[in-house]
Amino acid sequence: MASAVLFVGFGGIGASMLLALLWAPSVSIDAFESPAAQRIFYWHVPAAWAAFIAFGALFIGSAGWLFKRSDRMWRLHVAGSEAGLATGLMTVWSGCVWGAAEWGTPWDWTDVRLNTFGLLTLLAIYVVLGRNSQPDGVETRDTFAAFGLYGFVLVPLTYIATRIWTIRHPGPVVGTDDGGSINGEMGLVLLFSAISFTVLIVGHMMASMRLTDLEQKLERLQVQTDKVA
Amino acid sequence: MAALLTLNEVEVRRGMDVVLRNHHLSVSGGQCVALVGANGSGKSTVLEVSAGLLPLEKGSVLHGETTVIDHEGRRRNGPLTLGLTLQKNGVLGSEVVEEHLQMACSMGGTSTEAAPFLEAFNLKHRAKDLVAHLSQGQVRKIAVLSALLPAFASDEPCLVLLDEPSTGLDDDAVKVLCEWLSVLRQRGHGLLVATHDQRLLGQATHLHAVATGATEPCEAPKDHPEITTPSSPSRRCSPAAFGVKTHFQTMLWLNSNGMAALLTVGILLAMGTFYPNLTPLQQLGFLLAPAFAAGLCGEPLVAAMREERAASWWMAVGGGVPHAGGMPLMIGAVVTAGASVGFEEPLNGLHVLVGALLCFAVWHGVRFMQLATVRLARPHAAMVGLLTPVLILPYAVLVDWLTR
Numbered sequence: 001m002a003s004a005v006l007f008v009g010f011g012g013i014g015a016s017m018l019l020a021l022l023w024a025p026s027v028s029i030d031a032f033e034s035p036a037a038q039r040i041f042y043w044h045v046p047a048a049w050a051a052f053i054a055f056g057a058l059f060i061g062s063a064g065w066l067f068k069r070s071d072r073m074w075r076l077h078v079a080g081s082e083a084g085l086a087t088g089l090m091t092v093w094s095g096c097v098w099g100a101a102e103w104g105t106p107w108d109w110t111d112v113r114l115n116t117f118g119l120l121t122l123l124a125i126y127v128v129l130g131r132n133s134q135p136d137g138v139e140t141r142d143t144f145a146a147f148g149l150y151g152f153v154l155v156p157l158t159y160i161a162t163r164i165w166t167i168r169h170p171g172p173v174v175g176t177d178d179g180g181s182i183n184g185e186m187g188l189v190l191l192f193s194a195i196s197f198t199v200l201i202v203g204h205m206m207a208s209m210r211l212t213d214l215e216q217k218l219e220r221l222q223v224q225t226d227k228v229a
Numbered sequence: 230m231a232a233l234l235t236l237n238e239v240e241v242r243r244g245m246d247v248v249l250r251n252h253h254l255s256v257s258g259g260q261c262v263a264l265v266g267a268n269g270s271g272k273s274t275v276l277e278v279s280a281g282l283l284p285l286e287k288g289s290v291l292h293g294e295t296t297v298i299d300h301e302g303r304r305r306n307g308p309l310t311l312g313l314t315l316q317k318n319g320v321l322g323s324e325v326v327e328e329h330l331q332m333a334c335s336m337g338g339t340s341t342e343a344a345p346f347l348e349a350f351n352l353k354h355r356a357k358d359l360v361a362h363l364s365q366g367q368v369r370k371i372a373v374l375s376a377l378l379p380a381f382a383s384d385e386p387c388l389v390l391l392d393e394p395s396t397g398l399d400d401d402a403v404k405v406l407c408e409w410l411s412v413l414r415q416r417g418h419g420l421l422v423a424t425h426d427q428r429l430l431g432q433a434t435h436l437h438a439v440a441t442g443a444t445e446p447c448e449a450p451k452d453h454p455e456i457t458t459p460s461s462p463s464r465r466c467s468p469a470a471f472g473v474k475t476h477f478q479t480m481l482w483l484n485s486n487g488m489a490a491l492l493t494v495g496i497l498l499a500m501g502t503f504y505p506n507l508t509p510l511q512q513l514g515f516l517l518a519p520a521f522a523a524g525l526c527g528e529p530l531v532a533a534m535r536e537e538r539a540a541s542w543w544m545a546v547g548g549g550v551p552h553a554g555g556m557p558l559m560i561g562a563v564v565t566a567g568a569s570v571g572f573e574e575p576l577n578g579l580h581v582l583v584g585a586l587l588c589f590a591v592w593h594g595v596r597f598m599q600l601a602t603v604r605l606a607r608p609h610a611a612m613v614g615l616l617t618p619v620l621i622l623p624y625a626v627l628v629d630w631l632t633r
Binding site for chain 2: 069109112115116118119122123125126129130133134135136137138139140142143146147219
C-alpha cells in the first residue's frame, strides 16, 4: 500500500516538474531579478508544505508518545522526523539555489522565515541522527519526543513569519484576502505539485511507520531468543 | 510519625522493559531494609527511584511527608538529609578526599570531623590526596563515607541509601561498615541497602525481595556501642559554588570556552585592519563574537560530571547538577574588553556589559540543551551541537537592535 502511494507521489511530482518547466507561464520579467529561476517555486513551495505536514506528524507523534505511551504514536514520531528531514532539506536546498539567483546570496541571516525553517530542518537532523545513536528505550523516546514538541513551536512562527516580518521572503501568494497574486495556470501547477508532494510524504510516512513496526517486532524476537538462549 | 521513605505503587521502565510494577516500599527511622534479589531484578532501580533519580510511569516517592517525585513529572527536594552511594562512586577524580567529604557532609547543614572515619577505613594518610590518585577500593570507601557522614553529623532522622556498598572493600572495612550501619540504625536513621553481602545482610532489620515486592522482618541485629561524633552547623554547598570551585581547580573553562573566545579574537585580528571599514552593525557583531563563541561551547562541567555518575549524585543529594554560575559573566566581559583593545576600539561599558550577559545567556542556554540529554544511554553521542545554531538568530537580532 505504502509503495503504491509513494509511486503515485513520485509520478505526480515528476509530472508537476514537467508542467512547471514546459507549460506554466513565466513570471513578469520586471518583478524578478532571475525569472527563469522562479520556476523552482513549483518545487520549493510544495516541499515546504509537505515539510509542515511532516513536522505536524512529528508533533502529534511526540505528544502521543509522551502522554499516551503509544507505540503507534512513537512510530509516527519516527516517520514525521524522517519525512521532515527529507522535505526540509528539499526546501532549504531549493531555497538556497533560488536565493542565490534572485537575491544574489544563498542565505540571509536577517530573514526570519528562512532562519526558522533552517532551524526546523536542523532540529529534524538532530532528532534523526541523535535517535539513531541511541538504543531504543523509554529514555531515548522521552528525550527525543520532548525535542519534537519544542521544535513544533517553530512551525507557527515560520508560517506567520512572512506576514509579520517581510524582509527578503515574499509575502503569501495564496490564501490571502485579495484572492492571491498568481495567475490561474501557475496556481494550478502549484496545486498539483502540492498534492503530489502531500501524497509522497504520506506514502513516505506509511512506509517508515511499517519499517519501524518491523524493527520493533525484530527487537522483541531477539529479546525472546536471548531469554531462551 | 511518617516513614522516612515511601514508594507508592511505583512503576518504572528502563529501556523497553517495565522493571518495577506497582511496587511499594517503606523505610522508617530505626530500620535497616536490605534489598535482595538476583542480578537484574531491579535493586539498583529501587534505590535510584528512592533517591528521585528516575522518572516514574506511575506512583510517587515520598521522603517523610513530602513527595519528591511522582508520575506526572513533579520533582522537588525532600526535607530530609539524604546520604547516597550509587553503584558508581559519584566522585570526581579532581576532588580532594577531605574536601569532598566535608562537602558531602554539608548537604545536611551540619558537619562532623571526617578524620576518625578516614582512620577507621585506613585512609587518614590520604586525606589531602586527589581522588584520582586512589585505588578503586579506596574510592569506594570515600563514596560510602559520603553517604554515611551526613547521617552521623545529623541529630534529625536521615535517609541513607547504599547500593552495593561493600563492593571492592577489604574485610576490615566491611566489618567497620557493619558497625556504622548498626550505630546509624540505633540513632533512628533509616537505611536502605542493596547488597548480596551476607555480612551486611546480617545488619538488616527487614529484607525486601525486589522481584515480589514483599518485605519481611528478620532477626534483630546485634547492637554496637555508640560512637561519639560531635557536629556543628555548616553552610550547604550549592551546585554553583561547587561548579565554580571545580572550574578554577581544573581550568575546564579555559580548555573549552576560553580557547573558543581566544581563537575567535585571534582569527579576526589575523585578518588585518578590516575593522574600521565595517558598518557599525558588522563592527558590533565582530566585537561580541568572542563572547558568543565562549558561550556556544556550553558548560564543560556537564560532560565532566558524567565521570562516575557524579551528576546523578549531585541531582539527588545537592538538588542540581553543578554549573559555572556567574562565571560566564566575567569571561564574557573580559573577552569583550579584550576584543575592544585588539580592534583598537575605545572601551565601551555598554558593550562589555552586553558581552557579559550574552556569554552568560548562551552558556546556560547550551547547558540546558546538554542537560536535556542526560537520561540517554549514550548522551555523548546525541550531538547537541546541532542545536546551537538556534542561538544565532537571537544574536543577530540583538546586534541589529543595539546598532539602531
